Amino acid sequence: MLTYLESFFSLSSDQIRSWFEYDPSNPLLFSTSLFLGFFLIFYLVYILTKKYAHFRTVYVFLFSIFFYYKAGGVYFILLILSALINYILSEVMDLSPKKSIRKSILTITVVLNLLVLAYYKYTNFFIDNLNDLFHGNFQLQHIILPVGISFFTFQAISYSIDLYRRELKPAKNVLDFAFYLSFFPQLVAGPIVRAKEFLPQMYREISLSKKEAGLALFLIITGLIKKSVISDYISLNFVDRIFDSPLSYTPFETLMAAYGYTLQIYCDFSGYSDMAIGIALLMGFKLPENFRTPYKSLSVTEFWRRWHITLSRWLRDYLYIPLGGNRKGKFRTYINLFLTMLIGGLWHGAAWKYIAWGALHGGALAVERLFRQFVKLPEKNILVNLFCGLLTFHFVAFCWIFFRAADFGVARTVIENITRLEYNPEAWLTVIQAYRNVFILIFAGFILHFTPKRLSDMVEMCFLKLPYIGRAIIVGGVFWLVYATASSGTQPFIYFQF
Numbered sequence: 001m002l003t004y005l006e007s008f009f010s011l012s013s014d015q016i017r018s019w020f021e022y023d024p025s026n027p028l029l030f031s032t033s034l035f036l037g038f039f040l041i042f043y044l045v046y047i048l049t050k051k052y053a054h055f056r057t058v059y060v061f062l063f064s065i066f067f068y069y070k071a072g073g074v075y076f077i078l079l080i081l082s083a084l085i086n087y088i089l090s091e092v093m094d095l096s097p098k099k100s101i102r103k104s105i106l107t108i109t110v111v112l113n114l115l116v117l118a119y120y121k122y123t124n125f126f127i128d129n130l131n132d133l134f135h136g137n138f139q140l141q142h143i144i145l146p147v148g149i150s151f152f153t154f155q156a157i158s159y160s161i162d163l164y165r166r167e168l169k170p171a172k173n174v175l176d177f178a179f180y181l182s183f184f185p186q187l188v189a190g191p192i193v194r195a196k197e198f199l200p201q202m203y204r205e206i207s208l209s210k211k212e213a214g215l216a217l218f219l220i221i222t223g224l225i226k227k228s229v230i231s232d233y234i235s236l237n238f239v240d241r242i243f244d245s246p247l248s249y250t251p252f253e254t255l256m257a258a259y260g261y262t263l264q265i266y267c268d269f270s271g272y273s274d275m276a277i278g279i280a281l282l283m284g285f286k287l288p289e290n291f292r293t294p295y296k297s298l299s300v301t302e303f304w305r306r307w308h309i310t311l312s313r314w315l316r317d318y319l320y321i322p323l324g325g326n327r328k329g330k331f332r333t334y335i336n337l338f339l340t341m342l343i344g345g346l347w348h349g350a351a352w353k354y355i356a357w358g359a360l361h362g363g364a365l366a367v368e369r370l371f372r373q374f375v376k377l378p379e380k381n382i383l384v385n386l387f388c389g390l391l392t393f394h395f396v397a398f399c400w401i402f403f404r405a406a407d408f409g410v411a412r413t414v415i416e417n418i419t420r421l422e423y424n425p426e427a428w429l430t431v432i433q434a435y436r437n438v439f440i441l442i443f444a445g446f447i448l449h450f451t452p453k454r455l456s457d458m459v460e461m462c463f464l465k466l467p468y469i470g471r472a473i474i475v476g477g478v479f480w481l482v483y484a485t486a487s488s489g490t491q492p493f494i495y496f497q498f
Contacts (some may be wrong), residue, residue, distance in 0.1 A: 020070075027147070027492060030275045031482065033227045039279070048281065050206045057179050057202070060283075061272045064184035071188055071496075072147030072283075079152060086113070087171065090163050094170050100482040102267035110157055110421075117153045120145050147496050148188030150347060152181050154314055159195040163319060168196035171409060185280040189272045189495040191290040192310040198285070206284035214464040219278030221478040224376035226271030228482040230445045230493045231264045239264055243404055246414045251421040252428050254414055260438070261395040261404045263445045266294065266492045269308070295396070295449055298388040300364040303396060311347075315340050334369065338362035348403070353411060357402045364395060364491040426478035479494060 028035055042063050049055050069076045084446060086109065093105035112210045124140045131138055159177070171177035180198050208216075240256035242249045245264035249257070273290035280287045294306035304312045320340040326333040338359070345358015378385055398415075432439050448456075463471065 013351075019234070022069055022073045024073065027072070027496075028067060030272065030279070031224060031491075033198055033483070036479075043282065050284075053203075057175055057180060057207070060184075061175065061179045061182060063402060064179075064182040068147070068182065068187060075144075075146035075149075078146055078149075079182055082116070082152065083155060083181045084111075084174060086160065086181070086351055087174045087177040090177075091158050091170065093160065094163050097185050102164060109160045109290055110422070113153050113157050117149060118397075119143070120186065122350045129357075135300035135474075149338055151190050151192055152187065154192050154311075155181055155195070158192075158318060159165050160312060161196065162196055168199065169412075171195070172203075183280070183285070185276040185283070185285075186287055189276070189493050190308070190310055191271070191273055191276065191287050192314050193287055199269035201285050201312055201494040208282065208284055211464060212281055214466075214471065215460070216278040218460055218463050219274045219281070221475055223271040223274030223278065224478055224482050225276065227493070229485050230441050231267035231271060232487060234260050234441055234445075235264050235268075235437050235491065243406070243410065243414065246410065249417070250284060250422075250427065250431065251417050251419075253431055254417040256442075257440075258397055258401055258414065258418065260384055262295070262393075262400050263442055263449070265400060265403070265450070265494055266291070272493045272495065293449055293453070295373055295446075297392050298385055299368055299392055300395065301368050302359070303392060304365070309344065311344070315344050319343060330370075330373070334366040337365045337369065341365060351407070353402045353405060353408055356408070357399050360395075360399045360402070385461070 019038075028038075046056070046059065049059065056257055065076050065080070068079055083349050089109045089112075093102050093109070096102045096105065120143060121145055127138045127140055130136055147159065159168075159180075163170055171180065176199070180193075183193070183198070186193055239260045241259050242254055243261070246254055246257075248293060270291040276285045277290070288310055292306040292309065294303050295305055297303040320336055323336045323339060324332055328336075339362070341358045341362030342355060343358070345354045345356070345361070348354045348357070377388070400412045402408075405414060407460050418470055463474065466474070
């Protein structure tokens with residue numbers, strides 16, 4: 001302890017200043033010690049002033065803007081402008097007596113949000129494809145993608161649409177709306193929160209039961225383990241190396257890298273969601289569940305009910321249903337499913353590989369729906385469920401290859417390398433021994449993921465029943481583990497790029 005105090009008081013002014021300045025090579029992440037320090041100070045003030053609602057709103061909003069600045073730089077100005085413009089347009093729409101005027105303003109609001117999103121995410125994609133198509137030489141623009149722009153843009157759009165549909169009461173003022181749009185726990189990588197679920201929580205007195213506090217801590221430490229212990233380690237020490245140069249590795253190593261990335265992206269993204277939900281719960285806010293052990297799914301349809309649940313709901317309510325859903329005949333239903341996932345793939349990134357990933361999932365959803373029209377599988381047959389589970393898992397893992405690969409060429413190389421796999425247990429064992437720690441983590445990660453829910457609930461309940469000292473020891477142990485296994489550089493969450 002004395003060593004830490006001495007190091008703290010020996011800090012230079014430059015080191016202290018770096019805490020408050022944006023460093024693109026070292027963004028502020030939930031998994032960093034700097035965020036822990038900031039959050040502890042923030043939370044102490046938050047708890048002491050929780051009865052002062054107006055102060056709380058201003059205080060959390062300012063901290064959220066600071067958090068976004070430390071995570072994404074000057075684009076916090078874009079976030080403020082988005083909050084201001086969306087609030088004004090939505091207020092004008094809500095107060096307009098004529099439905100035609102309200103619909104026109106809604107259209108303007110949605111189009112404006114999509115244009116901003118399109119500019120930052122798709123300008124260079126459009127220019128690049130235009131050059132390829134017409135053999136042009138238009139210069140690519142120097143555009144840096146703002147962190148989390150897709151998430152807060154989708155939230156702004158959902159607010160306007162729900163207000164137009166009269167499904168929610170408008171925010172009381174622009175500050176309340178800005179609080180909702182910029183709420184830092186889920187600002188940069190979700191979950192995507194509906195205003196009708198979030199705004200009512202702002203207007204009630206903040207409370208936190210002993211059970212909720214325990215659950216929040218449990219979510220935070222499980223999220224840290226997923227991200228910093230499992231995801232980062234297998235990424236840096238195995239998956240990244242192979243996807244960066246697949247021809248330099250054997251088919252078995254490439255196959256294991258595909259499995260590794262399947263676990264990595266789940267631990268990375270669900271780890272962030274766990275921490276976001278846990279931090280929000282400590283502040284008295286309940287965010288929606290975003291993951292529900294998705295690799296246990298027995299179909300692609302079920303997978304999308306378990307993976308990135310808030311995005312799936314958003315696409316369903318604001319895209320699939322407006323396209324017609326399943327109300328316009330079977331063929332149109334298949335088309336709507338396919339288009340929804342195609343656009344969902346494009347939402348993930350401005351590249352054909354993401355479109356292909358979305359198209360594969362959209363095609364699978366349509367095929368599954370068509371198959372079920374003619375074939376009814378027994379629901380409680382162990383062998384049938386095992387086959388469906390393995391088929392779904394490997395289809396999802398195959399699609400992740402396109403998601404992770406730098407481009408189509410790399411994805412094709414990875415797939416071709418895997419198809420050359422031959423039965424050679426001795427060579428496989430050599431690879432496993434060479435990457436022993438990586439394989440232990442991959443194995444442990446999948447075991448934990450496929451643990452029966454009743455067992456994982458039992459572990460959670462045991463943690464909640466521990467006395468405060470017991471919880472403190474476990475939390476301290478997890479932070480030590482994260483520190484001990486941390487890589488030399490900060491590893492941003494995968495979904496920061498979306």
